[in-house]
Amino acid sequence: VEKKSILIVDDDRDILKSLKDILQSKGYIVGTAETGREAIEKSEDKIYNLALLDIKLPDMEGTELLTKMHRAIPRMMKIMVTGYPSLENAVESLNRGADAYIMKPVDPKNLLKVVEEKLKEQEEAEKMTEEKVAEWIKLRVQKLERDRGKD
Amino acid sequence: LLKHEVEETRLGAIFSASPEAITISNLNGKIIECNQATLVLHGFSSKEELIGKSASKFIAKKDHKRARENLKKTLEQGPLRHKEYTFLTKDGHEFCAESSASVVKDASGNPMGFVTITKDITERKHMEEELRHNERKIRVLFENLPQKIFYKNNNSVYVSCNENYARDLKIKADEIVGKTDYDFHPKELAEKYRADDKRIMESGKTEEIEEGYIQDGQKRVVHTVKTPVKDENGNAVGVLGIFWDVTERKRMEEDLQRYSKHLEELVEERTRKLREAERFAAIGETAAMVGHDLRNPLQVITNMVYLGKEMVQSMPSPCRELAEKKGVYELFETVEKQMEYMNKIVSDLQDFAKPLKPEFVETSLHQLINETLSMVTIPENVKVSLVIDEDFPKLMVDHTLMKRVFINLITNALQAMPDGGQLIVRLSRTEEDAFISVQDTGVGIPKENLDKLFSPLFTTKSKGTGFGLSVCKRLVEAHSGSITVKSEVGRGSTFTVKLPLGKEVS
Numbered sequence: 001v002e003k004k005s006i007l008i009v010d011d012d013r014d015i016l017k018s019l020k021d022i023l024q025s026k027g028y029i030v031g032t033a034e035t036g037r038e039a040i041e042k043s044e045d046k047i048y049n050l051a052l053l054d055i056k057l058p059d060m061e062g063t064e065l066l067t068k069m070h071r072a073i074p075r076m077m078k079i080m081v082t083g084y085p086s087l088e089n090a091v092e093s094l095n096r097g098a099d100a101y102i103m104k105p106v107d108p109k110n111l112l113k114v115v116e117e118k119l120k121e122q123e124e125a126e127k128m129t130e131e132k133v134a135e136w137i138k139l140r141v142q143k144l145e146r147d148r149g150k151d
Numbered sequence: 152l153l154k155h156e157v158e159e160t161r162l163g164a165i166f167s168a169s170p171e172a173i174t175i176s177n178l179n180g181k182i183i184e185c186n187q188a189t190l191v192l193h194g195f196s197s198k199e200e201l202i203g204k205s206a207s208k209f210i211a212k213k214d215h216k217r218a219r220e221n222l223k224k225t226l227e228q229g230p231l232r233h234k235e236y237t238f239l240t241k242d243g244h245e246f247c248a249e250s251s252a253s254v255v256k257d258a259s260g261n262p263m264g265f266v267t268i269t270k271d272i273t274e275r276k277h278m279e280e281e282l283r284h285n286e287r288k289i290r291v292l293f294e295n296l297p298q299k300i301f302y303k304n305n306n307s308v309y310v311s312c313n314e315n316y317a318r319d320l321k322i323k324a325d326e327i328v329g330k331t332d333y334d335f336h337p338k339e340l341a342e343k344y345r346a347d348d349k350r351i352m353e354s355g356k357t358e359e360i361e362e363g364y365i366q367d368g369q370k371r372v373v374h375t376v377k378t379p380v381k382d383e384n385g386n387a388v389g390v391l392g393i394f395w396d397v398t399e400r401k402r403m404e405e406d407l408q409r410y411s412k413h414l415e416e417l418v419e420e421r422t423r424k425l426r427e428a429e430r431f432a433a434i435g436e437t438a439a440m441v442g443h444d445l446r447n448p449l450q451v452i453t454n455m456v457y458l459g460k461e462m463v464q465s466m467p468s469p470c471r472e473l474a475e476k477k478g479v480y481e482l483f484e485t486v487e488k489q490m491e492y493m494n495k496i497v498s499d500l501q502d503f504a505k506p507l508k509p510e511f512v513e514t515s516l517h518q519l520i521n522e523t524l525s526m527v528t529i530p531e532n533v534k535v536s537l538v539i540d541e542d543f544p545k546l547m548v549d550h551t552l553m554k555r556v557f558i559n560l561i562t563n564a565l566q567a568m569p570d571g572g573q574l575i576v577r578l579s580r581t582e583e584d585a586f587i588s589v590q591d592t593g594v595g596i597p598k599e600n601l602d603k604l605f606s607p608l609f610t611t612k613s614k615g616t617g618f619g620l621s622v623c624k625r626l627v628e629a630h631s632g633s634i635t636v637k638s639e640v641g642r643g644s645t646f647t648v649k650l651p652l653g654k655e656v657s
Contacts, residue, residue, distance in 0.1 A: 012447045018454030025461055083446040105450040105494060108457035 004119050005029040005046065009039040009065065010054040010081070019052070022108050023115070036060040036068075043073060049119055050077040053098075055089060063092050070097030075126070077118040081106070169268075172248075175255065176206045177264040180222070192248070192271060194240040206267070211237035211245055225252045226262055238269070247276045298395045302380070305388050307331060307348045319366055337365060352379045352387035361397065371398045427606075438618075439504035442497045449493060456486050499618040502555070507629040509549035516546060516553075516587060520576055523557040532571025539578040546585055546650060552626045559619045560589040560646050567593025567644060580652065588647040595640040604636060623648075 006028045008019050016032040023030045031048065033039035036057045043051070051069060055062035066078055079100040080093040090101050099121070100114050166173055172189035176182050182201050193209055195201055210218050214236040225231050230253040238248050252267045293300060299316035303309050309327040317324040320335045332341035340363060351358050357378040364373040375394035379387045460483055463474050517539055529535055564574050572592035579586045596604065603609045605624040620634075627634045627648050638644035 012451070014451040015447055015454070018451050018458065021458055022454055022461075025458070083443050104446040105453045105490070108454055 003027060003029050004049040005031065006115065007031045007033060007039065007042060007048040007051040009033045009036070009051060009057065009062075011035065011056075011058050012054075015054075019111075022112070026112060028115075034058075036062075036065040039065060040068060040072070043069060043076070047073070048076055049122060050079065050115060052079050052081055052115075055080055055082040055093075063089065063096055066093060066096045066098055075122065077122050079114060079118065172269040174206060174267045174269065175264060176267065178226075178262060180206045182206050183264065189269070192240075192269060193238070194242060194244075200241070209239050211239055213237065222252065222265060225265065226254055229254075235272070246271060247273050296393075298393045300391075300393045301327070303348060303390050303392070305352060305390075307345045307390070310389060340365065347375075347377060348390045351377050351390055355379050355381070355385075355387065361401075364394070364396075366396075371396050372401050373397060435504040438500035442501035442504065445493070445497050449490065449497065452486070453490060456483055456490070459483060499622060502622050503618045503625070507552070507625065509552055509626075509629045511547040511630075512550055513545050514548045514550055514553070516543070516548075516578055516585075519548075519550065519554055520557060520578070520587075523554055523561060524576075526554075527558060527561050527565065529574075530565065530568075530571065533565060533568055533574055534572075535574045535576070537576050537578075540580055543578045543580055543585065544652070546652075548630055548650070549626075552629065556623045556626050556648065557587075557589070559623050560648075563619060563646075564589050564591035564593065564644070567591050567595075569594075572643070583652055585650045585652055586647055587650070588645050590643065590645040592643040595642055596636070596638040596644055597640055601636060601638065605634070 006023055008016055008023075008030060009032075010016050010019075011034050013034070016034070020030045020032055031042050031046065033042050036059045039051070039053075042048075053062045053065055053069075057065060062080060062082075066080065069076065069078060074097070077099045078097060079102060080089075080098045081102055081104055082089060082093075083104050093101050099118050102111065102114060166186050169186055170188055172192040173186045174182055174189050175184040182204055185198060185201055189201070190196065190198065193201070207215055207218060217234075218236060221231050221234055230251065232251040233249045234251070235247065235249045237245050239245060248269050248271045250267050250269045252265050254262045255264045255266055257263050293313050294315070296313065296315065299313065299319060301309060301312040301316055309330045312320075312324055312327045314324050317327060320327070332344045335341075336344065343362065347358070347360060347362075357376065360375045360377065362373060362375060364371045373394045374397045375392055377390050377392045380389040380391050382388050460480075463471055463479055466474065517537075520537060524535065524537075561574065561576075568574070568591055573590075575588075575590040577586070577588045577590070579588075600609075605620050609621075610619075623646075624634050627650075630650055631653075632648055632650040634646060634648050636644060636646050
């Protein structure tokens with residue numbers, strides 16, 4: 001099975017380290033970034049299936065990073081992590097393309113559950129896309145054959 | 152002949168020396184003799200200027216007729232005394248004097264003439280006039296003063312009063328003589344007035360008294376000045392009193408006092424609120440910061456506990472069993488429990504600091520309370536009852552915030568009953584308000600703590616943040632409501648949330 005990759009963005013190194021250990025222990029490939037810039041650079045170098053974005057970063061707002069990443073890599077799953085939930089930043093996060101919204105401190109079990117769910121959603125979406133493409137190709141071929149038959 | 156006789160008598164000497172003017176005239180009124188005092192009285196220098204002249208020449212014309220008539224009367228009826236006439240001096244100045252006239256008779260009893268004694272009374276008249284004038288002035292003052300005035304003797308029996316007082320008593324001023332306070336005033340007041348009189352006469356000192364008074368059946372307050380009146384030996388012979396109505400003034404004074412007290416209280420209250428607001432703002436800022444800053448370390452510890460548990464689980468079984476035996480899971484559990492607790496503190500802190508934006512939704516509080524009770528672990532030794540008024544309406548509240556309030560209140564109530572007891576939640580209403588009360592039969596709150604109970608950071612619990620009730624207060628106030636507490640040490644506490652029914656739906 002192909003290993004999934006996850007990018008964690010947080011300015012707290014201890015959080016990065018501990019989350020990395022947890023996710024790695026479940027077999028994920030984990031990348032980390034401490035700033036918004038670093039996160040953008042890393043996501044350009046490598047395709048990540050999912051990103052955990054802290055809502056407060058030293059160089060930009062987490063929501064800003066979210067917008068940038070959503071534009072660049074729309075198929076990447078993005079989960080916002082917030083120190084304190086409020087209706088405003090929850091709504092804003094979702095509007096800017098977040099796929100989930102969780103609150104610190106989060107129980108690692110819950111985090112893993114959400115990550116797993118989102119990756120599954122992604123897989124299914126991709127499968128759907130693949131099926132659609134296959135369907136389209138199939139229809140296309142049928143049409144070509146029909147056209148040829150008329151000749 | 153007459154002259155001769157006079158000179159012969161011993162009276163002659165008296166006649167000359169008398170300080171009063173003595174004139175002798177004949178029956179026709181011609182002056183035939185006068186003394187030195189007569190000359191002085193009329194401003195003459197020698198007798199010759201007077202003798203032989205008609206006495207009427209020295210009386211003002213307006214009195215001539217009366218003088219003649221009086222002389223006639225003297226002749227017929229005997230001496231007439233102290234008749235006042237206006238006399239004239241040599242140079243025509245008028246002056247006032249009184250005359251007494253008698254008839255002079257000869258040896259056989261036939262009238263020969265008149266002896267007239269005249270006394271200048273200008274000064275006396277003047278004094279009398281002045282006295283009358285003064286008396287009038289005093290009378291005018293006495294009657295026209297807006298104050299009520301009375302005079303009582305040393306037995307507190309009225310001697311006189313002014314019309315103003317008499318009007319109050321519904322009598323005429325002169326009818327007061329011989330009356331006492333018992334005749335006009337209620338017994339208690341009369342006794343009081345008389346006791347005051349007695350004291351003042353005994354002490355000999357003027358007193359100013361504010362006292363009750365009944366006028367037209369209405370209670371008034373009057374200001375009375377009572378002065379003892381003394382005789383020449385210094386013995387009190389009566390009391391002079393003057394008083395006036397001060398009811399209005401008193402009322403204004405009281406109003407003013409009340410207003411100023413109210414104002415003071417208002418200023419105090421404002422100052423207190425301002426100080427409280429400042430304090431809350433500072434606490435809020437700190438709370439937000441602390442809350443936020445604690446989130447990351449909490450996350451790291453949570454992660455580490457998770458990793459630690461995973462680590463133990465992934466150990467080869469002999470090692471894992473040993474670790475289990477040594478109690479590593481209990482250890483993790485304790486850490487997790489404390490974490491949960493810290494997490495709650497952080498939430499409380501942030502709740503407190505968070506600006507409130509309640510979203511009012513029609514809510515059944517009955518349901519909300521049930522939801523709350525299902526979220527809280529109720530110890531077995533606590534009996535819960537829910538008492539709800541039949542007509543308790545649905546209310547417009549913020550579901551989440553109100554639930555928070557009930558969670559805090561119910562949690563507190565349960566914690567107050569470590570040895571079990573009864574928890575009663577009541578929903579009731581009046582015309583204007585809805586009441587939700589949470590009552591426990593727990594340890595109760597000492598009086599000195601009741602005031603501070605809703606202040607942030609105040610707590611009596613070993614693990615309390617002191618935010619629970621202050622958050623409740625904030626949340627309830629965001630609903631335009633209020634929260635109060637009644638408590639008795641050893642008997643339990645009742646917290647009551649009052650919400651205005653303006654937000655009532657049905």
